[in-house]
Each structure stands twice: as structure tokens, then as C-alpha cells.
Amino acid sequence: MRPRRVAIQPDKLWREDNPRHQSYSARWTELLTRDGHEVVPVDVFAPEAFERIRACEGFLWWFPPLPFPRDAAKRIILALAHATDVVLFPDWKEAWHYDDKIAQTYLLHAARIPMPETHVFWRYGDAVAFLRDARYPLVMKLAAGFFAQRVTLIRNRAEGEKWARWLFSSGLSNLHRPFRRLVLKEFVSLWRRHARTLDVSHGGEEQGYMLLQEFVPGNDFDTRVTVIGDRVFATRRYNRPNDFRASGSGLLDMDPAKIDRDALALGLHTARTLGAHSLSLDILRHHGQPVITEVSFGYEAAQVAIRPGHWRGDALTWSEGSVRAEDALLEDFLSRLPA
Incomplete structure (x- = not known):
């Protein structure tokens, strides 16, 4: 070259x-x-x-x-x-659509990618009408956020209407205050050290919408699938104790024998359908089939490097050995440059 x-x-x-x-x-x-x-x-x-x-x-x-x-x-x-x-x-x-769960919802719907039933409401009256007859529990998400601090479970209509009033008035910046104090304080401290390229002072309340997703029971873990080109990496992420959320738990199982092949195939299919060279997906099982709850081009490089190997191509052939995400991304990027 x-x-x-x-x-x-x-x-x-x-x-x-x-x-x-x-x-x-x-x-x-x-x-x-x-x-x-x-x-x-x-x-x-x-x-x-x-x-x-x-x-x-x-x-x-x-x-x-x-x-x-x-x-x-x-x-x-x-x-x-x-x-x-x-x-x-x-x-x-x-x-x-990066770090925008509303955009991801619309994108997955438009692409006919399987996901739990998800609703985005832009009017307070529509949200309240839905909550009146909804089947609980429901998962409520703010559009942006990471490590699940902006995801919560609504157990009944009264809880749902309380959240709706907040979202369609003053807004919300976080759904889990203890988590915010203990964890985000450390992240903010670290990021502020690099103020030349990052600035955490740009924030704001999430308001004017309500994002609700069907609760999918029977999932003690999700499968984090990461696709880079035709390489597919996957890890089980177990839920926190007494919680329905796996994101940010740190409870990982990287045994490739435990990964469902249909989850791998769905991840590869989704990346290709969306035209993504890199895509990380959170996958649950619903009525025996894999469904996607979130997607993102960005992820921690270490979460790829620590995996013992990856699957490759339509045949999902196993390839032993660690791969650095940065290296795989750069290899594919260079191949896309004009001759």
C-alpha cells in the first residue's frame, strides 16, 4: 500500500x-x-x-x-x-444516532431489526394515555447516557405518570442519584483533566419526550455483540444483584461456548443492514429469539481486547486469539481509502 x-x-x-x-x-x-x-x-x-x-x-x-x-x-x-x-x-x-436512544429506536424500526416493543412520545397527553392502559413493568430510558444510569423500571401507572410530569415540565438529567454521586463524580473528575479536548460542562436536562420500552423478563444477562467489519466479538454481561440491567455491571462471562449463534448472526446482519463498519449491540432473548435494545459505534477498546477470540464472516468461523479494536478498525479503514 x-x-x-x-x-x-x-x-x-x-x-x-x-x-x-x-x-x-x-x-x-x-x-x-x-x-x-x-x-x-x-x-x-x-x-x-x-x-x-x-x-x-x-x-x-x-x-x-x-x-x-x-x-x-x-x-x-x-x-x-x-x-x-x-x-x-x-x-x-x-x-x-450515537448515544441517542430515540434515533436508534427509529432506525431499528425503519430497518425492521427485531427489538422489544418501544414507544417514543412527544406529547404529554399521548404518554399519559398510553400509561393508562399499559402493561407493567415498563423500561423507561432517557435518550442519552451510559452505564445504565439513565434507565429505570416503571412498575405501575402512578410511577409512569410521575416520570411523565417531570419529563414534560422541568426535565431530568439522571434517574439514579446514588449512582450519579458515586460513579459519575469519578468520571467527571477524570474527564476534566483533559479539558483541551473534552468539556463536561456542556449538559442539560432531558425533556419534552418519553421513551418507553417493553420489559423483557427472564434475562439474567444480556449479550454484548461487537461487530468490526466481518469480525464478531461477544460477551455475556450479567445483571447487577437485584437489578434488571447488565450495562456497567462488570460481571462478564467471555466463554465463547455460551454465546448464542443467532445473537452473533443478528449482530452481523444489523451492522450490514445499517451500513456500519463498527457496531456494538446489546441483545436480549424474547420469546426464544434475539432482540436488540441498543446500538452504538463507540465502545471501550479493552472490552474487545480481553476476549479470547472472535467469529468471522457469514459462517461465523471461530478465530482464536485476542484482537485490539483499534487495529481492526484501522485495517478496515485503510482498505476503504481510494486506490
């Missing part, structure tokens, strides 16, 4: 002494430089950013699910996809 010119927006999310430290950009820069390619570091918030990116064949940017830089990044990616020929990761098909 001839030398390429690739723009990269730096990312660095965790402190150096934290085992969860990751930087996609550092690994991409290391690999590209080693192989003789030119890396052009950019600051997407600087006036000259677009000209620097336009002078390159490709642009790489991993960004976290925080209001900033997430909201800015989605707009920038869409602008570049609309007006340039630069090859992007993520591209617009992966970025536009």
Missing part, C-alpha cells in the same frame, strides 16, 4: 494509572507511523480544522458519549460526509 495521509483528532479519556485507560488515536498514530503513513493531528475546534482534514485522504476520530464533544462531533462528521470526499471513521451512518 502506498503511503497515506490521515488526519486524526486526539482522544484520551482515562488517567495513565487507571487500567481502563484508552486512546484510540494514540494506537492509530503508532500503527500508521510505523507503516510509513503520514499522520496529521487536528484540533477540530480550531478555525483551520476543515482545511487540514480536506487535505487528507481520511479522518479518524473516536469520541465519548458526553454532550461535549459528542454533539459537536456528530455535526462535524455530518458536514464532512456531506461536503467532502474524505473517508471517515466514524462515518455519518455510524455517528448520527
Whole structure:
């Protein structure tokens, strides 16, 4: 392959002494430089950013699910996809619905991808009318958020109407205050250390809508499937004690023999249907079939690297050995650059 010119927006999310430290950009820069390619570091918030990116064949940017830089990044990616020929990761098909459960709901519905019955209400009266005759419990989600701190269970009509009044008036920023104090405080502290590229001060209340999803009983775990190209990685994530949520529990089982092949096949099919080069999916079982509750292009690189191997292609052939997400993403990205 001839030398390429690739723009990269730096990312660095965790402190150096934290085992969860990751930087996609550092690994991409290391690999590209080693192989003789030119890396052009950019600051997407600087006036000259677009000209620097336009002078390159490709642009790489991993960004976290925080209001900033997430909201800015989605707009920038869409602008570049609309007006340039630069090859992007993520591209617009992966970025536009990132950390937006409402957008994901509409996308999965439109693509006829199996998911639990999910409703988005934009009018208070419609939400209350639905809650009046709904079958409980229901899962309520805020559109943005991670580690399940913005997901809760509604057990009856009174609870549902209470949440509806909040959402259609002053709004909500979080559904689990103790979790917010104990966990998000640490994340905010870490991210503030990297204020040059991240700024957690950009936030706000979620309001003016209500997102409700059918509760799927009988699931002590979900299956986290990650698709990179034709590679499929998967892990069981067990629920927290006395909780219905698996996201962020840290209770992982990476035994490949326990992974349902139809969940793997659904993950690969969904990524291809949505045109995603990278996609992480949370999968439950409903009436014996796999269903998807959330999708995202972004995920912790370590959650891929710690897996003992992966499945590949339509035949889902097992391939033994650890793979770094950054490496697989870069390999596929380079293959998409013009000859």
C-alpha cells in the first residue's frame, strides 16, 4: 500500500494509572507511523480544522458519549460526509444516532431489526394515555447516557405518570442519584483533566419526550455483540444483584461456548443492514429469539481486547486469539481509502 495521509483528532479519556485507560488515536498514530503513513493531528475546534482534514485522504476520530464533544462531533462528521470526499471513521451512518436512544429506536424500526416493543412520545397527553392502559413493568430510558444510569423500571401507572410530569415540565438529567454521586463524580473528575479536548460542562436536562420500552423478563444477562467489519466479538454481561440491567455491571462471562449463534448472526446482519463498519449491540432473548435494545459505534477498546477470540464472516468461523479494536478498525479503514 502506498503511503497515506490521515488526519486524526486526539482522544484520551482515562488517567495513565487507571487500567481502563484508552486512546484510540494514540494506537492509530503508532500503527500508521510505523507503516510509513503520514499522520496529521487536528484540533477540530480550531478555525483551520476543515482545511487540514480536506487535505487528507481520511479522518479518524473516536469520541465519548458526553454532550461535549459528542454533539459537536456528530455535526462535524455530518458536514464532512456531506461536503467532502474524505473517508471517515466514524462515518455519518455510524455517528448520527450515537448515544441517542430515540434515533436508534427509529432506525431499528425503519430497518425492521427485531427489538422489544418501544414507544417514543412527544406529547404529554399521548404518554399519559398510553400509561393508562399499559402493561407493567415498563423500561423507561432517557435518550442519552451510559452505564445504565439513565434507565429505570416503571412498575405501575402512578410511577409512569410521575416520570411523565417531570419529563414534560422541568426535565431530568439522571434517574439514579446514588449512582450519579458515586460513579459519575469519578468520571467527571477524570474527564476534566483533559479539558483541551473534552468539556463536561456542556449538559442539560432531558425533556419534552418519553421513551418507553417493553420489559423483557427472564434475562439474567444480556449479550454484548461487537461487530468490526466481518469480525464478531461477544460477551455475556450479567445483571447487577437485584437489578434488571447488565450495562456497567462488570460481571462478564467471555466463554465463547455460551454465546448464542443467532445473537452473533443478528449482530452481523444489523451492522450490514445499517451500513456500519463498527457496531456494538446489546441483545436480549424474547420469546426464544434475539432482540436488540441498543446500538452504538463507540465502545471501550479493552472490552474487545480481553476476549479470547472472535467469529468471522457469514459462517461465523471461530478465530482464536485476542484482537485490539483499534487495529481492526484501522485495517478496515485503510482498505476503504481510494486506490
